[in-house]
């Protein structure tokens with residue numbers, strides 16, 4: 001996450017806190033591989049996590065609380081917003097963000113860790129299309145500053161691997177569906193690969209071109 005956030009000025013961090021800027025973590029599960037809270041908080045972002053599972057929300061909330069309590073907030077010039085975990089279906093949240101107290105315009109980064117892989121083709125397409133439309137279109141991201149981070153095992157990195165628990169999709173599928181929703185070309189700006197349960201998993205960051 002620190003490589004995605006890059007180095008930011010104090011001015012930028014304060015503006016983010018003032019404007020309630022968020023990283024939307026979709027399906028945090030047990031919070032494995034979630035963004036490091038200290039890094040995101042010091043960058044001025046609030047973590048807003050949504051999971052459909054009550055158990056996942058409880059574990060995620062406890063984990064975030066522990067991290068939050070360990071952060072030295074006295075170093076910050078302005079009080080940042082504490083992380084929030086909401087039990088909700090993501091598709092419904094995209095359609096009605098106000099129902100969970102969320103303004104999607106405040107989301108600078110969508111963080112989908114091993115989420116798209118567990119969605120059906122239809123749901124994955126509709127979610128990516130909608131994220132593209134809301135956050136990477138000319139209207140949603142005039143300054144081309146928003147990011148979508150998708151962490152998944154991709155088909156091209158795992159030839160011959162049969163996955164029972166998730167669907168291996170291609171980068172092309174993810175980027176082209178986001179791009180269709182955005183109505184403009186997008187590009188992968190960062191990639192990082194690692195092994196996870198015998199699969200090559202890649203974290204890719206997508207932005208408007």
Ligand SMILES: C[S@@+](CC[C@H](N)C(=O)[O-])C[C@H]1O[C@@H](n2cnc3c(N)ncnc32)[C@H](O)[C@@H]1O
Pocket residue numbers: 026027028029030031032033050051052053056088089090091113114115118
């Ligand atoms: C494969 S797990 C990934 C968990 C975690 N991100 C990780 O990488 O370890 C998928 C998570 O998405 C959640 N989930 C599945 N469908 C969802 C939906 N429609 N809306 C919100 N969360 C959902 C599940 O409850 C689960 O916690």
